[in-house]
Amino acid sequence: MNNFAYKKATDVENAVSFINGHDGNKIIAGGTNIVDLMKYFVIQADTLVDINQISGLSDIKEIPDGGIRIGALLTNAETAYHPIIEQQYPLLSKAILAGASAQIRNMATNGGNLLQRTRCYYFYDINTPCNKREPGSGCSAITGYNRIHAILGHSDNCIAVFPSDMCVALAALDAVVHISGPEGERTLEFADFHRLPGDTPEFDNNLKNGELITGIELPEKGFAENYSYLKLRDRASYSFALVSVATGLTLENGKIKEARIALGGVAHKPWRVKEAEDFLVDREATRENFSVAADIILNGAVGFEHNSFKIDLAKKAIVRNCMMALDPKSQRPGAKPSL
Numbered sequence: 001m002n003n004f005a006y007k008k009a010t011d012v013e014n015a016v017s018f019i020n021g022h023d024g025n026k027i028i029a030g031g032t033n034i035v036d037l038m039k040y041f042v043i044q045a046d047t048l049v050d051i052n053q054i055s056g057l058s059d060i061k062e063i064p065d066g067g068i069r070i071g072a073l074l075t076n077a078e079t080a081y082h083p084i085i086e087q088q089y090p091l092l093s094k095a096i097l098a099g100a101s102a103q104i105r106n107m108a109t110n111g112g113n114l115l116q117r118t119r120c121y122y123f124y125d126i127n128t129p130c131n132k133r134e135p136g137s138g139c140s141a142i143t144g145y146n147r148i149h150a151i152l153g154h155s156d157n158c159i160a161v162f163p164s165d166m167c168v169a170l171a172a173l174d175a176v177v178h179i180s181g182p183e184g185e186r187t188l189e190f191a192d193f194h195r196l197p198g199d200t201p202e203f204d205n206n207l208k209n210g211e212l213i214t215g216i217e218l219p220e221k222g223f224a225e226n227y228s229y230l231k232l233r234d235r236a237s238y239s240f241a242l243v244s245v246a247t248g249l250t251l252e253n254g255k256i257k258e259a260r261i262a263l264g265g266v267a268h269k270p271w272r273v274k275e276a277e278d279f280l281v282d283r284e285a286t287r288e289n290f291s292v293a294a295d296i297i298l299n300g301a302v303g304f305e306h307n308s309f310k311i312d313l314a315k316k317a318i319v320r321n322c323m324m325a326l327d328p329k330s331q332r333p334g335a336k337p338s339l
Contacts (some may be wrong), residue, residue: 001175002038002041002042002044002045003310004038004044004045004046004047004048005046005047005048005049006048007047007048007049007050007289008049008050008052008053008098009049009054009178010053010054011050011054011055011271012054012057012154012180012212012214013028013180015049015051015054015212016180016181016182016210016211016212018047018049019049019129019209019210019212020044020181020209020210021209021210022047022183023044023164023209024045024047025046025047025048025049025145026043026045026047026048026049027047027048027051027212027278028048028049028050029048029050029052029072029073029109029112030075030107030109030110030112031107031111032104032107032112033108033115033117033160034048035071036302037117037155037308040124040126041126041249042123042124042126042133050303051073051212054073054190057073057074057111058071058072058073058074058078059071059074060074060079060082060084060085062084062310063217065219065220066088066219067217067218067219067220068084068088068217069178069215069216069217069218070110070215070216070217070218071110071214072109072110072111072212072213072214072216073111074109074110074180075105075106075107075110076096076099076104076105076106076108076109076110076113076166077102077105077106077110079092079093079096079110080092080093080097080105081093081094082284083276087278088222088224089169089218089222089224090222090224091169091172091222091223091224091227091228091229091246091247091248092166092169092170092172092173092218092222092314094169094227094228094229095139095165095166095168095169095246096165096166096169096227098165098229098231098244099164099165099166100238101237101238110166110216111212111213111214113164113166113167113234114164114166114167114170114177114193114194114205114213114216115204115205115207115213115318116163116164117150117204118160118161118162118163118204118268119131119163119240119325120132120141120148120149120160120161121141121144121145122139122140122141122144123160124235126152127337128140128144130201131157131158131197131201131203132158132160132197132201132203133318135200135201135202136286139156139157139158139159139201141158141159141160141204141296141321142156142159143303143305145240145306146159146182146305146306146307147306147307148161148240148242148265148302149161149304149307150266150267150268151267151298151301151302151303151308151311151314152263152267152271152298152300152301153196153197153250153267153268153269153271154196154197154267154268154302155196155197155198155201157197157198157199157200157201157267158197158201158268159197160197160201160266160268161265161266161267161268161339162194162204162264162267162268162269162270163240163241163264163265164264164270165229165231165241165264167190167194167264167270168229168244168245168246168262168263168264169229169246169262170190170216170218170270171190171191171246171262171270171272172223172247172248172260172261172262172270172272173190173219173222173223173248173260174189174190174191174219175190175216175217175218175219175220176188176189176190176217176219177189177190177193177213177214177215177216177217178212178214178215178216178217179207179209179211179212179213180211180212180284181208181209181211181212182210182211183208185213185214187217187257187318188264189323190204190270191272192206192264193205193206194206194268194269194270195269196267196268196269197266197268198206201268201313204268216288220298222248223248223249223250223260223329224247225250225251225328226248226250226251226325226326226328227246227247227248227249227325227328228245228246228247228321228322228325229244229245229246229247229321230244230245230247230317230320230321231244231264232244232265232313232317240265241247241265242265242310242313242318243263243264243265243266243310243313243317244252244263244264244265244317245261245262245263245264245317245318245321245326246260246261246262246263246264246321247259247260247261247321247322248260248325249285249316249322249325249326251285254284254285255282255283255284255285256280256281256282256283256284256285256289257281257282258281259276259277259280259281259293259322260272260277261273261277261293261297261318261321263297263314263318264303264312266301266314268315271297272295273296273297273299274297275296276294276297277293279292279293279296280293285322285326287315287319289322290319290322290323291315291319293312293318293322294315294318294319295315297300297318298311298314298315298318301314
């Protein structure tokens with residue numbers, strides 16, 4: 001193993017001082033991803049900076065505009081089962097509970113969820129070329145076994161996908177990320193937080209050097225009446241999505257007044273296409289209209305040798321999930337969707 005130092009941060013400013021200008025110093029909270037990365041020698045840490053003792057980052061607080069702010073150190077499980085989340089943002093609760101295992105959700109933090117790395121086989125195998133791990137070395141997945149890989153937003157340098165379930169719901173809900181760094185505090189719209197690979201696949205997000213996620217803000221509207229999260233995967237539990245869909249709808253007299261549709265498992269970041277959501281406004285909530293919206297979302301999708309099936313799977317998942325969102329009862333455990 002590689003030796004590393006360990007420090008406990010006393011507050012946000014202290015944590016920032018430990019990582020600012022020190023690329024070898026890494027933040028650790030729940031440790032559910034970074035420890036694996038260290039075990040596989042994908043990353044090395046000179047110092048692990050433990051932020052678990054920082055106060056004020058483990059709460060869910062109401063904010064003046066009617067929304068809420070979720071602390072970055074609150075665990076996934078605490079978030080999913082919190083009464084405010086279950087009642088006002090059930091889409092987020094359902095997405096979180098679709099991810100990982102109960103044991104991991106009890107440890108994984110919300111800030112860490114946003115920062116988790118791809119589960120591409122080649123990224124984890126240090127003996128194979130990977131532009132995300134070693135820029136300029138090549139992308140083994142393009143000509144390798146790419147069943148779980150991207151069909152949207154990929155580049156010649158990387159076809160990896162972002163694995164989070166929670167983030168797909170956050171994208172649909174128009175969340176805002178709160179960040180602290182050496183230059184003070186700032187916010188970033190969730191749509192702008194994660195990046196597409198382009199020519200720099202080694203960068204997963206738009207955090208600057210020395211910055212730390214402190215919270216996630218959700219607007220007042222949580223689509224608690226008509227929502228659905230659908231995750232299609234190889235196993236019923238503890239498996240990453242081949243395709244996932246988060247849908248939130250506002251309905252009035254059978255017509256759609258607002259629509260949010262975000263996809264996971266298909267790109268380097270949660271995937272939303274506003275044109276598709278705008279198409280649905282003031283239209284009937286029908287399978288036919290949802291199918292057109294799905295075509296708009298998947299416009300330009302390109303598969304590879306082993307994952308082209310995901311294009312058709314994604315379209316069917318979008319339509320099915322939108323239909324499920326019409327019936328809130330279908331979201332109850334064990335309930336069958338009325339399709």
